[in-house]
Amino acid sequence: MSQRQSMLPGFGLSLGVTVLAISLLVMIPLLALVTRSAELGLGGIWQTLADRRVMAAFRVSFSTAFAAALLNLFMGLVVAWVLVRYPLPCKRLWDSLIDLPFALPTAVAGIVLTTLYAPNGWLGRWFAEFGLQVAFTPLGITIALIFIGLPFVVRTVEPILQDLDRQQEEASTSLGASRWQTFRRVLLPPLVPALLTGFSLAFARGLGEYGSVIFIAGNMPMKSEIVPLLIVTKLEQYNYPGATVIALASLVVAFVMLLVVNGLQQWTRKRTGRE
């Protein structure tokens, strides 16, 4: 890259705004998290995290967030596909419904889902017939996370789908590819980066979600207790460093996972020659 003047003015200004915004809104709060945790020292941090109850909560949070994001990956793709490709009656209405989980206060979502899936609820009672309890188990947590995570995948995949050139599919079919081959070789590759972004957004959101989960989780230690609840529990005992340590740990793991997903994206872009 040679030292070429950019075609557009304002590089200095926009870089300044970016750096300022990132430092004020992201870096400084995160730094506070780190310094607060450091109060405990390495031994204290280890002791906080190695607690069996904390480990169990991490297990619950990560597995439910992962399961929910994975399900959203498939459901989101199907929903986006239907919204983009098929003529639906009241399409606009359906389309805006997708955003509702974003707009709804999370506590409301949690209470609604709990009411529906409780053993005496409209849906929960059917599951109960088969001896399956949804609310107050990790399954309930997963359902709440699917609810709040779906828009992430739909909204990231939708614009890419819209931009796809149908002629490529037609060409693929006329060259003798089967439907499956067309989907696998022509349609899917350009969608993968968007799908991965949607997945990682839904996953990250699921890790930190409190409001919608807390009502449906049951909050039993070692079984259905999520990481954000443990943070609140520590705060409730005025154990601020303990709370920040758990928050930081959850953040670090989420950050690493996001990095991995980003790396995957780069890789698929290169592989499909879209760089």
Add this chain to the structure above:
Amino acid sequence: MPTLKTAALTGALGLSAVMPLAAHAEEIQLLNASYDPTRELYQDYNTLFSQWYEKQTGDSVTVEQSHGGSGGQSRSVIDGLPADVVTLALGYDIDAIADRTGKIPEDWQRAFPHHSAPYTSTIVFLVRKGNPKHIQDWDDLTKPGIEVITPNPKTSGGARWNFLAAWVAVLKRELGDLGKLDDPQYADDVASAQAAARQYVATLYQHVPVLDSGARGATNTFVQRGLGDVLLAWENEAFLATEELGEDQFDIVVPAVSILTEPPVAVVSGNIERKGDSAREAASAYLEHLYSPEAQKLIAANYYRPIAPQAADPEDIARFPDLELHTIDEIFGGWREAQATYFDDGGVFDTIYQP
């Protein structure tokens, strides 16, 4: 138009000529940070107090309310919520403000009569109508097949009272006379009674299918989701639940022994000082007046046990059943000690869930 303006002006001037008579009449705003179930009580009391105080001093006082979980409210004040008075669920939450900010004097419990608790309550059982599982006392809660709803003591003040009430009941069953607790002669008996209490509480929490984070959440789980056979609840919440949701759905069962819950009040001196003398007097009077006969009557009408029952409506008093009640100071040596022993990280409650 000019005439109107002049008239208004003379009117205003005339008014200001009269004003000096009541020159010291001020408008005072107070913020009361309270916990969840006191919503209805303080709504009534604030009106009562404003009227009374204006008659007494000429100052008009508007009290704003903030409600939430007791621990959360305490944390808000520590983090800077400008509350002038706090009326919380347990002394520990006020101790925390005193310890961490110094905005409340260390000896706040001596500021008002009766350890600064103008009303009390207790922990009772709420069961489904007709009491189908025949729950009469604490021992029935750990029978096979009984599901108990109580929130998480780590996050809920009410849940801590529930936990301690169960503990007291077992001590009473084992020892007969709780006076033995302080008698070195019975040290062995006391030790085995404490072990029995620990055993009982561990079994009790195995009967709890959902640990809500707050008392209102637990009430909803029991009432709206239909989960559990019995809800451990504040007496005032239990009354409110039967009152609001129809007496045909729930019954209140009163155990033989329970804990005397003393929700305390305190002036947040560190916050009120900035507002000046008259505000400080008003804040103090606001809590002081809770002990007046009118307020005590109101307290009983709102299902809290008044500390001066003679002032209350006999009909309201008749609602409160007789049972043996013990205080936290008497059995556990105060909140600080109880918190450290039972609820802090690594405390008794945590060991219950250790596999």
